[in-house]
Amino acid sequence: MRKKVWQMLFVGIIFLGCIVPAITVNAEMSDFYWEGRAKNRYWMNELKDNTRLSELSIPGTHDSATHAIKDTVGLGYVKTQSIDITRQLNNGIRFLDARVCETNGSFAMHHGSFYLNQMFGDVLNQVTSFLTKNPSEVVYMRLKQENSSVNDQIFNQVLNEKYLKNSCWKDFFYYGNSNPTLGETRGKIVILRNFLGNSVGISYPSQFDIQDYWEPVNPEDKRWAIEQQLVKSTKSGGTDNIKYINYLSASNFFYQIKGFAGKMNPFVVDYIRNNQMKHAGIVIADYPSSELVNSVIDLNQRLLKNPENYGVYDSSIVTIQTLLDTNKIVDWNQANDLGIIYPNKNGSNQKWQMWYDSNTKAYRIHTYDYGHLALRQATTPYNTSRYNVVIERADDSNRGLWQLIPAGEHGKNKVYYLKNCASNLYLDVKNSVHNQSGELITYPYTGKTNQKFVINVIR
Incomplete structure (x- = not known):
């Protein structure tokens, strides 16, 4: 009798596991x-x-x-x-x-x-x-x-x-x-x-x-x-x-x-x-x-x-601010997976995690929410020497590596050019930030403000 009870109980549990x-x-x-x-x-x-x-x-x-x-x-x-x-x-x-x-x-x-x-x-x-x-x-x-x-x-x-x-x-x-x-x-x-x-x-x-x-x-x-x-x-x-x-x-x-x-x-x-x-x-x-x-x-x-092999921002959570408009930061437009400049809303899609590569002395910039995705130069140019900047799955290629080149200071924070290791082109704000947002591209060096960015460490 006891054996039958246990058998019925087991069957019941399996049944519940299937329907619930x-x-x-x-x-x-x-x-x-x-x-x-x-x-x-x-x-x-x-x-x-x-x-x-x-x-x-x-x-x-x-x-x-x-x-x-x-x-x-x-x-x-x-x-x-x-x-x-x-x-x-x-x-x-x-x-x-x-x-x-x-x-x-x-x-x-x-x-x-x-x-x-x-x-x-x-x-x-x-x-x-x-x-x-x-x-x-x-x-x-x-x-x-x-x-x-x-x-x-x-x-x-x-x-x-x-x-x-x-x-x-x-x-x-x-x-x-x-x-x-x-x-x-x-x-x-x-x-x-x-x-x-x-x-x-x-x-x-x-x-x-x-x-x-x-x-x-x-x-x-x-x-x-x-x-x-x-x-x-x-x-x-x-x-x-x-x-x-x-x-x-x-x-x-x-x-x-x-x-x-x-x-x-x-x-x-x-x-x-x-x-x-x-x-x-x-x-x-x-x-x-x-x-x-x-x-x-x-x-x-x-x-x-050798701690010196690790960059100053390695593993840091950051925002990346444009000097064109210090109220706007690098943003992941999740509607089309493009990198843009957008007003700072403290959104998780506006936060990035920096990972240093000691071989190239450059950083991979990953999204805060999804560590397998990163800020990268597109595979093919949309115009001569111009590439879109996209958020896509990270890999070991140089399209996702960015060298930080000092470009001065802004308050207590350092200002940088971000140079892409695949093309040697620079992160650039394509559209005027007087609009709500501006597209990010890579573009030949100009030294202008739309290629200058501030790294703000959150933690």
Whole structure:
């Protein structure tokens, strides 16, 4: 009788899950939003060798290997990532969450009872390939037994014989102290061993201060838990030798994984921006956006080997004011994705985030709301030596790079010409700003006021 009751209850839950859609929001979860900055591929290379794990702020993914399954598997409660391990690493992720099920002497990747269409060896191949190409980087990997219950002796036997001693991977695993430096671990996989009976890597969870409230009553409860951990890590400043971990991931009956990600990830981005954070520890998310990854990585600036390689405006949120009319600023016209000059309304489409490229000594100017979009020169000219300025998806081309050339001062702020690195033409206001707005173009140097701009730092 009891068995039948549980069966009926389970069927009822599945039925409700089908007819009552889980609450979701517009989160940045498709791979479209997952174009990381080029320098994210080697961001650890910029940091001092004596930097300890406890000092680092590291972006990570929860259930990192779920990208290959469909959204509908498990009614939306299984898939947590939209891109594969290689792309995650290229885009800046340095913590991976690997759940493995012992199967006939091997480890299969799992989320709960669901097989993720790949084996642990497939994950290791991606990670070691990345580290071979980027030997300055470190990958921290939580390893946990999932959906199998073999004892620690058998689990370790499989781990040791099949993986740790395998000639393909054995030289990549780290053995050492529990708070290693970057110099000790570059080019390595640091296992966070969520099991007993092995000396590889670092013991988990005992060596960490962890927030993982994974099944909260509502998003507000989860947000509170995340914030408390952010407060702790911020107060530490990375100087107390405590290794903080903050899971942004969660789900419950009413909110699927995407629903929580769509609320928690933007909350953390805003919290980092608005609270002058210096340290966050390891921040682990479902469907992390490029803004979240970049925000966490940029907390490491105090650890840079050569701070002078970073421009004065790097990662700053700014407005860009024209000297033609100091009440007007660079604006993203969302009706046609053109850059224009428009009266300052304090709109989010009038705010920009500056990212410095040390190779060209120029900036990429990204939109504040959507980090994958940037202010760029159009691909083709509309007239001889004249290009429109557009807002479009960022990439590594020079059309999105702008050199700031000093052109004087305006009050306490500096005035600049903005020279495009693709054409060597200058940002220019095409129309008279006595109109409501003026188009932005690139144009040969004139030295006139309509090519002069003021950078106002908001934060």
